[in-house]
Amino acid sequence: MTETLFNLPAAPLLPVEGVADGYPVGRVFCVGRNYAAHAAEMGNEVDREAPFYFTKSAHHICLGGATIPYPLGTQDCHHEMEFVVALGAPAFRVREAEAMAAVYGYACGIDLTRRDLQATAKDKRRPWDLGKDFEHSAVIGAITPKAEFGEIGHQAIRLRVDGRVAQEATLAEMVWSVPEIIAHLSRFYHLAPGDLIYTGTPAGVGPVVPGNVLLGEIDGLASLHLNIGAAE
Template sequence: MTKPLFDVPAAPQIPVLGQDGSFPVRRIFCVGRNYAAHAAEMGNEVDREAPFYFTKSAHTICHSGASIAYPLGTQDCHFEMELVVAIGAPAFRVSNGEAMQTVYGYACGIDLTRRDLQAQAKDKRRPWDLGKDFEDSAIIAPLTPAAEFGEIADQAIRLMLDGATVQDARLSDMVWSVPDVIAHLSQFYHLMPGDLIYTGTPAGVGPVKPGSKLHGQIEGLSDLFLSIGAPE
């Protein structure tokens, strides 16, 4: 094998509560419109025939507790609080009944979105990449192993912006459950350890600005914190 011309960053690593080792990130899949109330607030209807997805680069990962610059190229960056599922075993054409055996753990996450760029892409029937896949846009808290979290049920998911609650729902409000999503994705991808799935956001999304402080919570998981700084 020839020598690489230059070095590239190693895979991002996510801390795991109670573990010495960390979780290396391979790929990031995100579920669109997985809470009916959020779809409605964005002027959309939920597609109940099948979930749909967009992706982010692994190098969009940003750790909880960070302070980041207001994102480039946007005047309307929004927060989206989400449950993140970490895959820990291969999943290829698995059934709903087999899907949860592939889960390593869970975390609080935020999908930052350049809403103005996403809207422009929608209007032109173009991909959402500029609106979704950018530096520091996949915020994540430390992982909790699945056995310690227990079954996904009606745990509260909420987000506070500058101390005020702006998103408040239950994981049971998801249109497509975690096993639904894993089973469906596994019909199109060889899901592997290191893959993350951001499972969609409840209603209440809105803009951040320089100086904004975000605090995300899901019952049973490590809280998430993020500060937004001035633009670069």
């Protein structure tokens, strides 16, 4: 039997409210420009023909409550508060009416973004990987099972930086609903249990600096804390 040359990290396990077992993360999908006000503040328009996506490595998951070093290679790291959908069943070419059957639960998330590197990539018409997919960039809190959360509607979503409200909206303001996102994404991937979908951020994104304390909140979900430490 062939032995491995080295060991790789195990899949991240997320805590689940009221459940002893952890939720193993497979893939991380992120929806871009899913709040019209955020798209406008970034000088963009919402593509109302179809949602678009980028991805992050599951190894870049960061559990809430952590203190992370200020990210490498950037002078302008931004916070982006998000509603995260955790899948618990397969979904492949599903209709919108069937899509919610694949959902296990929801969580608060923060998509950290190296905005300067993302801007450079945009200017050169290159992928966003350096701006989006880096260590500790997919921050997430405990998952709340779907049945405990209830229907997605006008729940408030907000992010506080050092106690000041920086981002605030409602989930009803998403351009693409959760069923629409799952149905569309399932046309391009065999979605599976363990897949996470970060559903986009409201307006108010902005820079973080060492010493900041972030608090993400969505009505009905466990809150999310993150401390920004000094650069390495």
